[in-house]
Amino acid sequence: MAKKAESGGYARLKGDLAQKTPGSFYVLYGEEDYLRRYYLSMLRRQLVDGPTEDFNFHRLTSENFSMQVLSESLEALPMMAERTMIQVDDVDLFALPEDDRTQLAALFSDIPDYACLVLVYADFKPDKRKKKLWDAMEKNAVLAEFAYQTERDLTAWIVRHFRAEKKNISPALCGYLLQRCGSSMTRLDAEIAKICAYSGADDIVRADIDAVVEPTLEAVVFEITDALGQREFDRALERLSVMLKLRAEPIAMLGAVGSHMRRLHAARILQAAGKTSQDLAPLCGVAPFAANKCFAQARRLSDRFCAQAVLLCCEADRQMKTSYDDPARILELLILQLAEEARHD
Template identity: 40%
Template sequence: MAFKKKTDDSAYRDLKKDITAGSIGNLYILHGEEVYLREYYLGKMKEALLTGGLDDFNFHTLGAKDFSIHKLRELVDAMPMMSERTLVVVSDYDIYKGDKEAMADLLSDLPDYVCLVFVYDVIEYKADNRAKLAKIVKEKGRVVDFARQDQGDLTDWIARRFRALGHDISTDDARYLIFLCGDLMTGLISEIGKIGSYAKEKRVTRRDIDAVATPQLDAVVFQLTDAIAAGDFDKAFSVLGDLLHMQEAPIKLLSILGRQIRQLYTARLAIENGKGAKWLMELWSLRSAYPAEKLVQSARKFSLEWCRRAVLRCEEIDLAMKSTGADAEELLTGLLLELAAKKAS
């Protein structure tokens, strides 16, 4: 399995240049997972375009529920008042699902003064490349995918956010924060705020992160397997108890645990065959080296036979949960007891 294909970020970089150079165009489609970045740059566009102080007259919004080509044309044709430009933002309307011919005609002849932005938030943007409309969008505008950022850019951004709060953070601890809380800025920004308020010293530590950050479920399950690897079975069962107390469905927990065990198995195979974290990144399409390195580090504490057996038992318990009337929590707890016992022996 190859690395995930890197998202083409040329339109994203071009948008930043447009804003910086004061050369914002007439048509943009903004979509993608990274909501924080999308909203940030939409805000920058608004600041750059609406300079006359009459936002109510020059800034127009239209939602999918109220959308019609007629309404959109009225907003597009509205002349700016005491400003050179107007900004029209259309939210969650799929331009390829409506009257594509009418939309193509409108987009092909936008007035110079307007900037029309289609924002895809709840719905996914999917271009219909067979349609004439797709060609016009490509010729007249920019389709900007706000994708998840790579680890290098994300750690730099985390460091800048902490500096704004009067703190420093090491690159390694920034990578740990990403591992613990996920790699979306939208989620990380609130965690950074909590940690920045909690930390007493200038340098944020891992202890500060662990004290107040809310970990994603995958990271918690990793803590569970790490506790088994360290022989800390009290902690392992404490983590499982917390997850069940949070009313996480046992079948969901088993699914994540099973994936974690399979990753550990492949990490153990990598060690046996002289391969490293890069091979794991390729195999599991991981976006950064940090989780792959953690897997290798953890796998060194398990035997190959334990990993094989653990993978099989996860599959067997999954089948039992789905096909028998046995209590799912008891099955999951029993599996953890068995894995811990095998590791201890």
């Protein structure tokens, strides 16, 4: 799907909800689950909210889905309401037998006016080789992707959420919060609530964030690599101690380090090819703002270091899986090896 079509579907959904005129067929998908759930709940409120909701809302999953159940749900007339809503969660329709796909294509082309069919996916990978079904879906559905938001969009969203709690936060502190939490709006929403409950002042300060927000594993790994790139080796070891205190398995910590090193290596390759962070984000499956920071970080490191770092992470992974050594010690040795590589870079 072209990005233009995806953003167009998202805008179409927002427009339909703003005008309170939901359509008949939507596909909601993408990695930003907070937005996906938010707009799904708005659809449900506009379509079937009220005392007869239980009669007019039909939810299908992989456990209860069948063509018969879907057909009956679409044909069920609304009870004391104008519309019905049929929500289908994470069912791979393209994997159905050919006869079912043919029936689905016909259903997609003739959804009753009183019904609204909503297909919901965290990871939507349509098999476009099943042309009849894909053509019917593409022609009749509003395909709304909920992708990771840009740093600018997230900053504005964070400011609005604090303002709703009668709190003020600066754009710089928004950036710091993003660095600590990552780009997940679900986590950010929970952390904002914690900060507001903790702070008794109108203006949020950095100490409020540090007091209640535990950094993500990825955030600490980024800080370690950033310290290595700036030759601040003591700081890298200090952040390692922070990482070891997080409630995560050593193999997950090592995985986070390895993933970040591979992203840096990929960034160096893209930079040599004249590409930008916009190319890194979809390649590595990270948010745009995280790709920007990774791209900037990679510029301070050499190709040799990034390539060697990946090899060292692979060797540490092998040791952690095959040896009886202390996993924490393996991690510590890895960071020391990376520091030594950076020192001679």
